[in-house]
Amino acid sequence: MAARLPLDLDPPVRQLRALLLGVDDRDLTAPTPCPGWSVATLLDHLMRLSEAFAEAARKGADASGDGPPPAPSAAHLSPHWRSRLPVLLEELATAWKEPAAWLGEARAGGVTMPARAMGTVAANELVMHGWDLARATGQDFAADPRVLTTLIDFLAAGPPGGTPGFLGPHVPIDPDEDALPRALALAGRDPHWRPPRVRDVPSAHLHREHPPAARSA
Template structure:
């Protein structure tokens, strides 16, 4: 049952699926808060990480050495495929067994409870990235954000290569969502350029 596992993936999955409906084709080449990643590359990354964390929850090994996310690598079927992958992710982490023992993703093995928090962090932060890049609103459950802030504060301030960028200073009294993305290495006040063709 979802109320017996540490984190419920349904809310962030629903939000990202809603955000996908607001992605215009003109957005795909636009910038995101992730340095050097246009929206299309961010979507490519989301497809890969969602599948990897679903397999991790099910204690199955995924393919190693996935290419670096890129606009060129984005599946032409992302609009239909990514919502299905997201739904599978939420279902996989409802199983108590997903949170027991260890889990493997991206060639890294860690306690399953930690893997679940990492997966949630990826969804929330990249959901925020996508919302900012496409001019949409984003919100997250404060209880989830508290867990993510606690988790991210345990990491090094200089960041973790391939996972988190260096922390961005932010007022500790700032709202939890902005604290979360700042701890993950994002500029919490990033906005897409006003001249972007989809910015109306």
């Protein structure tokens, strides 16, 4: 009988792969719930984290070296992200299907921790950034209830003030909210975040096909 794994990363990976199909080139400069990050910056981060967490599952060398990884950047986003990122996500999910991935310790982003915690962090990154991408591009989002239950327990055990560089402070929320908003709030996100609306420009200032008529003498 196959060993039961602590978490299945397939559901958040499938969700993200579906969301990528809905990203238009015009979306790349759009803001996301991650302060200061555009969609392109978020996609660059997803590529980096997919590689790093897959390598962590394999107990390989930390791709980022001994220090923290470089900051995500829209300028560094691969021009081939549409074909490459789905493959990296699939490789990530596959790597964490191995029971050995969850044993001992794992290292990613310059941090070493118990492998079980590292796998949970990977799942959290996939779910949270999946939601970020969905909100930024106007797409629907649904998370696997079993994954959310694990994430809520994991995030609730963290410091309410957040973890710099990883999680923001807990956002106050009604305790009777559904699992997804609760998980988002524990991860430091505002579940009600929406992209800022472009201010309407008065139509008189948009088009001036004819110069103003000359005043009569």
